[in-house]
Amino acid sequence: MKLEEILNKENYSRDEIIYLLNLKNPEEMQKLYKHADEVRKRYCGDEVHMRGIIEISNYCEQNCLYCGLREDNISLERFRMSVEEIIETANQITKLGIFTIVLQSGEDSEFDADFISHIIFSIKQKSNAAITLSLGERGFDEYRAWKIAGADRYLLKHETSNKKLYSLYHSKQKLIDRINHIKFLKRIGYQVGSGNMIGLPMQTIEDIADDILLCKELDLDMAAFGPFIPSPNTPYHSKNAGSPELTLKVTAVLRLVLKNVHIPATTALDTLDQLGREKGLNVGANVIMPDLTPHPYRDNYQIYPGKRGVADDPVESALKLQRRVEALGRKISFSRGDSMKIVLPAL
Ligand code: 5AD
Ligand code: SF4
DSSP states (O other), X not given: OOHHHHHTOSSOOHHHHHHHHTOOOHHHHHHHHHHHHHHHHHHXXXXXXXXXXEEXXXXXXXXXXXXXXXXXXXXXXXXXXXXXXXXXXXXXXXXXXXXXXXXXXXXXTTSOHHHHHHHHHHHHHHOOOEEEEEOOSOOHHHHHHHHHHTOOEEEOOOBOSOHHHHHHHOTTOOHHHHHHHHHHHHHTTOEEEEEEEESOTTOOHHHHHHHHHHHHHTTOSEEEEEEOOOOTTSTTTTSOOOOHHHHHHHHHHHHHHHOSSBOBOOHHHHHHSTTHHHHHHHTTOOEEOOBOOOTTGGXXXXXXXXXXXXXXXXXXXXXXXXXXXHHTTOEEOOSXXXXXXXXXXXX
């Protein structure tokens, strides 16, 4: 089958996805990118949604083989932000005109249901910003409490759809549980994001095709695929990083397959390639997620080394990102950027 015929399809088979991910010819890759950009424009327009991340704790009770926050990494200085610091940072984010606040941490049970509920409720008292939680796999009762407190979205990456690799990377966790958590979050009304890493040790192109198909099956509102970056003091410290080029192909194919789903140009891609964010936005992405964690904490959220913008002033760094987006001829959105799949009741 010719590339043009595949690109113009409405639905994609596993084999077609694998074919697209395997494209090597630069002209063909450009056709894929151009088509993904057109599909992005048709479904999402030219607006780019900003999500302001606050990394509220870098404690983690998991031991994922690839991640610098893993429990066994005793060389990492750990922190927890205070309630006041978190609420103040959330305030600053909304003053920048960013109306999604992402509260992110490792799996940290010290930050219990009541503590997180209190933060959500307090932020919601002062603004109508959307709140995304990215706190790992937690209890179903906790997800429910946080929804009632006012949380809007949950980001829980599936990391890999290959059952065997999942169990290898996460000794204490199972893929089936992760998928059930994602389904539960959807069922109780969260807008849900998931995704994986590109270039994890032993991962194949077929695995990535299955990751894309899993995102479709889960009917996600957001899908984030970033390259793996080897992290010191982890078992995978000497492995190769994921390929930025493959990450771009995956972003483009995600847009073709998922259509009306939010897709970020990830910080991990921007860390491996100076123009990673621009390239991601040009091949299907419509979201960026600036890190607005204040100093001194932002230096210690070391999932992987060399994270772009860590040394910068958070507000300056977010404004710099906005200028990069505008230089592409795209518009910064000042709305919450809710799921494209739901119709919210009028306020
Ligand atoms: N490289 C890139 N991304 C990583 N993550 C964890 N470790 C790495 C790494 N070494 C991502 C995972 C996880 C999130 C916290 O960061 O996708 O969900
Ligand atoms: Fe913890 Fe998440 Fe890192 Fe795993 S990926 S070690 S759960 S922060």
